[in-house]
Amino acid sequence: MDTRDWPSPRRFSAHLVGGRVIDRFVGYKVSPLLSRIAGGPLSAGRVQSVALRLVAERELGIKFFTPIDHFTVKARGADWHADWRLDPFVTKEAPHVLERSLAERVATVRTVTVTKFEEAPAKRSPPAPFITSTMQRAASVTLKMSVGKTMETAQKLFEKGLITYHRTDQPSFSAESLASLFAYCDTHGIARVQKERKFKSGELAQEGHVATVPTDFAATEAGENPAERSLYRLIWQRAVASQMPDAIYATRA
Structure with missing residues (x-):
């Protein structure tokens, strides 16, 4: 059984x-x-x-797909990009530009003028503290660590008492971890939310353990080798970011 x-x-x-x-x-x-x-x-x-x-x-x-060569043009500046509007050259029945020469002529343009744009406020909330799957994904993308190496390194950090348990599916803090995080932010003047920002667990989550976070946020660096130090730093940054205010910025389109 x-x-x-x-x-x-x-x-x-x-x-x-x-x-x-x-x-x-x-x-x-x-x-x-x-x-x-x-x-x-x-x-x-x-x-x-x-x-x-x-x-x-x-x-x-895929088997019966018939490829059609078509063309578009993209313009890129230092901090902007724009796509060629195809409206005058295409129809609903023929939605692509098939003439390479036409696209090449458009691509020779070196000066453009902004005639209209709309600016709108936007905000973005931080991601949740790590659970096992998100930690593995972030370590793969950011640190180029395999899943096996990530779990092996996290196990060592856990055994040394540096992080909470690393096999979890619940993105929430324990009361002790949250208090440690808030104390660190207040001491170092880091903006934070006034009460815990809560995140939803997956539909099938067992919620046996809290999120993988540092046990002491005052320790901004920890670990005995580069792998341990880099993974610990990733866990630390993700946990702190999860309790910071939303990013607010303007978008132009």
Whole structure:
């Protein structure tokens, strides 16, 4: 008997039970029929058959796709970019510019004039503190670490008491970690929210552990080797950023 989920039970879900019943209706009744028709062992299922259809339709779309060479022009400046508006040259029935010479003539333009733009305020909220999956993704992109190396390094940081547990699916702070973060921000004049910014867990999250964050935010650097130090710094920055105010800026289009 698998007892791994005993420490983190969740409420009874009629949806999961219903899904299991439908799985049996579909699988038990359709699979034998499918095998007889095909002359070999095949299976069908509530989920797998739908997924297979999506894959098959996509594959057919790729197989029968006819490529068409068409052209566009992009202009880029130091801090701006613009796309060539095709409206005068295309129609709903023929939405692409097929004449290379026309695009090449447009591309020779070296001076442009801004005739109109609209400015609008925008804001962006910070991302949640790390859970296992987001830590692995960020370490891969930012530090070029493999999943295995990331988890090995996080394990060492955890064993040294530098971070909270690194196998988690809940993006929230413990009371102690949040107090440590707020104290660090207040001491160093870093803007922060007045009360914890909360983030939603995934639909199937077990929420057995809090987010992966430093145990002491006063320690801005930690670790015995470059891998440990770089991963710790990434965890520290992500946790602090998660409790900072929204970024507010203007956009022009």
